[in-house]
Amino acid sequence: QVQLVESGGGLVQAGGSLRLSCAASRGTLSYFGVGWFRQAPGKEREFVTAITWSGGGTYYADSVKGRFTISRDNAKNTVYLQMNSLKPEDTAVYYCAAKSFVVSRDAAGYDYWGQGTQVTVSS
Numbered sequence: 001q002v003q004l005v006e007s008g009g010g011l012v013q014a015g016g017s018l019r020l021s022c023a024a025s026r027g028t029l030s031y032f033g034v035g036w037f038r039q040a041p042g043k044e045r046e047f048v049t050a051i052t053w054s055g056g057g058t059y060y061a062d063s064v065k066g067r068f069t070i071s072r073d074n075a076k077n078t079v080y081l082q083m084n085s086l087k088p089e090d091t092a093v094y095y096c097a098a099k100s101f102v103v104s105r106d107a108a109g110y111d112y113w114g115q116g117t118q119v120t121v122s123s
Contacts, residue, residue: 002027009117020081022096033103034079038092050103
């Protein structure tokens with residue numbers, strides 16, 4: 001059983017940066033792939049990025065490629081999402097999720113979810 005807690009969200013101007021963290025408050029993330037998803041008001045939850053358990057593989061949605069970077073520190077039981085050059089369309093609640101074995105762009109494949117953290121980008 002893994003319990004995930006996101007932090008680092010907030011209000012930022014367009015062009016600014018934020019770093020989100022996803023920490024395991026219970027259990028270990030070391031053997032899980034981790035994904036970040038986001039959901040804007042009135043829209044479906046969408047894939048943002050994912051990282052394999054070792055950190056050797058990373059995957060990004062086209063909309064964030066080149067602006068967002070996912071990384072992990074297994075010693076700290078934490079996964080990070082560095083978000084640069086933020087745009088108003090990045091405004092959403094961001095969720096991290098953990099998945100056994102191979103990571104996926106499909107939210108349905110993830111076993112554990114955090115409560116989400118709000119990111120708001122003003123124009």
